[in-house]
Amino acid sequence: METQINEQVFETFPKLESERLFFRAYKKSDAQTLLNLRSHAAVSKYMDTSIPKHIEDTKKRIEGYHNAFDENKGITWAIIEKSSNIPIGDFGIWQIDKKNARGEIGYILHPDFWGKGYMTETINTLIRFGFNDLNLHSYTANVNTENENSKALLLKLGFKLEAYFRENFYYDGQFLDSEIYCLLKSDIE
Template sequence: MIEETNINKSVFDVFPELESERLLFEAYTKKDAQTLLNLRSNKAISKYMDTTIPKRIEDTEQRIEGYIKAFKEGKGITWALIEKENNTIIGDFAIHHIDKQNSRGEIGYILHPDFWGKGYMTEALTTLINFGFKDLNLHSFSANVNLENVNSKTLLLKFGFKLEALFRENFYYNGQFLDSEIYCLLQSDLK
């Protein structure tokens, strides 16, 4: 029998909507498919992603269905990041690949380039780290980062994430094998 840690499974009873100073964290719905298509097909964003770039609204509708399914199964939570001032989706943030046995969740995020350099990801990551450790009761977060994504690595290091591993040519994407770095933050790192 696999021993499970103390992840707070009640988090998955009702989708957890969160709020920070300038952002709302809400569930995606099918009505957001066009906005998500615009975000995920943006070249500045997609150049660091290791997933297929959506070409049709049906692609992002399927992605949103996947987010909903992952939440219902307790495997992940993906939030639309909404700027309060304009009530506009400007990106998203996820805790996915939740490993209940080891109380670990992988984070992933995207932000529209118009909002880069304005502290939105710092604000979002602060909110999500607090949620993950306090509400979900995770032991650690991991982040899988494209080596060329300097902004993402800088953000993670700012929060105390440590480089755990370099995986050489560990995934095939867009016709080539790519390297990635894995970063980790333990709950005890914040004490």
């Protein structure tokens, strides 16, 4: 398959670090933490995806993250706060389009840790890793139009709004609008 990305990145899980945070792979033992995170009402409000109810659901999700990495399709990192050494959220690149060197990003943070600039620090680290190590050319992000925190984060990081799709996403009995944001490598050079 034609690829523009650097697949050597998938040989060993790329642990990353920023000033206040560590980023590592999820472990099976993080399943309860992930359940608490993804089932929190403020976190799931605009995620538009099924909310996990049991630890088995998040064990499967973690297995899915590991499989995606093993198949060179995506990378998900748990975010660890250095000062407390606890997992506080996660982020990743998924649906990596190798031919076009494009990846979609996703991120969640436990609300106890919002408003500290942690996700800005995290996604800045991810952006540099993706452009410099994975050799991506662009990132995309798909956001519920009412998710003001997420939109503010993307704009602050230099993403541009490229599309507004009306009622393109069916979830929980409704057709929802979506905004598509994009960041090119040249936007931050």
